Amino acid sequence: MNTAVVKGPPATGYSLAFASPLAAFFVLFFLAPLLLLIVISFYATPDLKSFGLDQYIKIATDGFTLPVLADTLWLGVQTTLLCLVLGYALAWSYVRSPRTMQKVLMLIIVMPLLTSVVVRTFAWVVILGRQGIVNSMLMEMGWISGPLKLLYTRGGLIVALANVQLPLMALPLITALQKLDPNLEDASSALGASALRTFVRITLPLTLPGILAGCLLTFAASITAFISQSLIGGGQMLFMPMYIYQQASSLQNWPFAAAISLVFLIAVMACVALFNALGRLSRGHIAD
């Protein structure tokens, strides 16, 4: 019957040529700009007259840029850890909820992903402000006499960032927990392990790929969250995205802005590579 040999790819596949329009578009408007960014970073002066390593030397020696970079990465770590604790508990409860409850929870989890970041950040300005809900509640209960400073603080920023990025952590964790065979937990407890031991020795390790995927997304999103950082952090805290924007836009110093963008970009890619390597390790570990 099947003697009519089909030339070319089978019916289920398509030629790679279908990808060429997008590939061309990306080369022209994604790759070329990034390559140009690298070239620009090797100009010595803002007027783009002479080449040199001046920008990179400045980054290494000005005693300002590297601390800002380190602080930005540290902010990402703090936010990711808070998201991991909140997101894991949320995902754990989600898979144990009845179906209708799951639908409501899923809407609550996904909704923030599609709500404007500006809107959500604005809400945190209201919540954390001097006349905000937290301060008025604490004062009404008589726990504090005057309003606390919550806005423009690191703690406030981490909470707001955790809210904005929590879905990115919760969704991969839900997927990972749903894939978990419930018999494993039953077997563990039937063999006499306590609930905590089962959780630490069985559930956590088996969901490690989901944990790493969630951490990667949350981390990358937190350190690049320009709007939240600028509105909640205010003028008191400077992180890489705002620093890049200031150098490029207000100071028009393109070579320096390009160089710090690239340093930031490389730092982000190094973190991504690290998470990916850990992910491969954890999958290999489970396969054993």
Added chain:
Amino acid sequence: MSAGRRHEPATIALTAVLGAIATIATLLLLAPTVVVIVLSFTNGFSLKFPPPGYSLRWYESLPDAFQLQYAVINSLKVASASTLLAVVLGVAAAMAIARSEKTMARVLDSFFMSPLILPALAFGLASLIYFSRIGIELSLRTLVIGHTVVGVPYVIRTTVAALSQLPPALLESSASLGASRTYTFRRVTLPLIAPGIAAGAFISFMSSFDNVPVSLFLRDASTDMLPIRMWQDLESRLDVSIAAVSSLMVLVTLVLMIVMERLTGISKRMR
């Protein structure tokens, strides 16, 4: 089977702790939406919460904010055009890489996904420098190009997922019954993957509508975009009318979300 063990104190304690943290997480997710909506009905001039009284005055003042409407229209234009472009380019690319075993397909896949991980602000700056060096003036067109690059990964991800869930037997039987590849694509493949494409298009549209880091660099001085406008307003003065705008945006998003959930099961496609 292990029902007896589930009531051990340790089990109850673990469930209680995780449940409590999950409740906090849910409140954290809900708080901003609830606060913005309640606040938009205040009758006062400040962002005091809870509001002293309630009125519709801030909604009534919205139609007078002409410049805001201008920003909304620009954002809608750019989001529509870039989503259209992202769907056309992205679906074609997704078809090419979805079931391919070639190394090249995997390379292309990571290439097309990389805008998701690279800091958007760095890409925005790179594009600004690029367009100014090759002599293309900033306009709505440059914004559409930049937003397309950022939106394409979403379309590819959901379309590839939809394509790989497609039973190959369907396409093979269509082919063995004599249908041409184009006919099979139009009558079998496309209708089956349409929800995946729609979900990707929706996410791409929302990400463009909400984009700040790329728009900051690729708009010219006269091109107002809604999220940038709101951000700048928030930095200079905290105005209650922003709460009204925000609530409207939340309402529209919620309605769209529910429609998309019905049509495409979008919450499953975002993982």
